[in-house]
Amino acid sequence: MKIMVYGTGAMGSIYAGLFADNTQHEVWAVDIWQDHINAINDQGLRVEGASGDRLIKTIHATTKASEAGACDLYIIATKASGVAAAAKEIATLMDDNSLVVTIQNGLGAAERIAEHMPTDNVLLGVAQGFGATMRSPGHVYHSSMSLIRLGELQGGITDRLNNITVVWQTVGFEAQAYEDIQQLIWEKYICNVTFSAPCTAFDCTLGELMADSQKWKIALGCAEEVYRLGQKKEINFSFADPVAYVTKFGNAMPDARPSMLLDHHAKRKSEIDAINGMAAELGQSLGIATPYNETLTAIIHNIENTF
Numbered sequence: 001m002k003i004m005v006y007g008t009g010a011m012g013s014i015y016a017g018l019f020a021d022n023t024q025h026e027v028w029a030v031d032i033w034q035d036h037i038n039a040i041n042d043q044g045l046r047v048e049g050a051s052g053d054r055l056i057k058t059i060h061a062t063t064k065a066s067e068a069g070a071c072d073l074y075i076i077a078t079k080a081s082g083v084a085a086a087a088k089e090i091a092t093l094m095d096d097n098s099l100v101v102t103i104q105n106g107l108g109a110a111e112r113i114a115e116h117m118p119t120d121n122v123l124l125g126v127a128q129g130f131g132a133t134m135r136s137p138g139h140v141y142h143s144s145m146s147l148i149r150l151g152e153l154q155g156g157i158t159d160r161l162n163n164i165t166v167v168w169q170t171v172g173f174e175a176q177a178y179e180d181i182q183q184l185i186w187e188k189y190i191c192n193v194t195f196s197a198p199c200t201a202f203d204c205t206l207g208e209l210m211a212d213s214q215k216w217k218i219a220l221g222c223a224e225e226v227y228r229l230g231q232k233k234e235i236n237f238s239f240a241d242p243v244a245y246v247t248k249f250g251n252a253m254p255d256a257r258p259s260m261l262l263d264h265h266a267k268r269k270s271e272i273d274a275i276n277g278m279a280a281e282l283g284q285s286l287g288i289a290t291p292y293n294e295t296l297t298a299i300i301h302n303i304e305n306t307f
Helices: 010-021 034-043 080-091 109-114 159-170 181-202 206-211 213-232 242-251 259-265 276-286 291-304
Strands: 002-006 026-030 045-049 054-056 060-062 073-076 099-103 122-128 131-136 139-144 147-152 175-177
Touching: 002 010, 002 080, 010 026, 010 045, 010 054, 010 131, 010 139, 034 045, 034 060, 073 080, 080 099, 080 109, 099 109, 099 159, 109 122, 122 181, 147 159, 147 181, 159 175, 181 206, 181 213, 181 242, 181 259, 181 276, 181 291, 206 213, 206 242, 213 242, 213 276, 213 291, 259 291, 276 291
Parallel strands: 002 026, 002 073, 026 060, 045 139, 073 099, 099 122, 147 175
Antiparallel strands: 045 054, 122 147, 131 139
């Protein structure tokens, strides 16, 4: 297959690296980080950690997606704020048989894509239990690797969904096709809102957040608000107790720091608008109060205004 990974930060670099390490695929890495693109073209992409240690020299890296042309598979791995721009550019390149898989934190990726292309060929992905950081241009460290969950935008299991899941599996990912991907997106989302903004606002790990009763009360307020939003939207949650669900999640990785906190440490804008900010936006449209998420969104925006 000819595959484009649009957005090759830490997670996107892992996707590109493992696909390109399988020589039957032609892989293009697209990113605005020129030093990273140059390093991949000059020395190759080094991926180390949970998925093994390897140096891949077969990736075509560029800042211009147009250089790749039409591909069989486009993986959008940008932050939420970059999805629309990625979709706009990909829409000019793809053909009728191209598939798009978008994998982001938070909500709203499909809606951003729909502004620039029909969504008939768009699949949604959820990365579960993944951790990755950039060590330097051309060098990514993969700290944990669990599961890639894939699903049709409108639900159901299709032949193309099964086929693309096998493609992920054959290059080393644990991947599964799911009939109701919206359920999985929301179940990850409730964990995102619980830990992302609170850990960032208080500059702490998941375990440190949970150990402080005042801070944890605020985080759980975010979770309970999103659970109510999901119920209003008739999301088929696999649990009835959101507090127990997010507590179990946090207990499994107490030393972890959310990507939002890592962004702030690097003085980068975060995905706050697609995470806690999206809860506040949905609350307004659905008539459900979201004071915890609204307040934390304002706090994160205030911090980011100093960058």
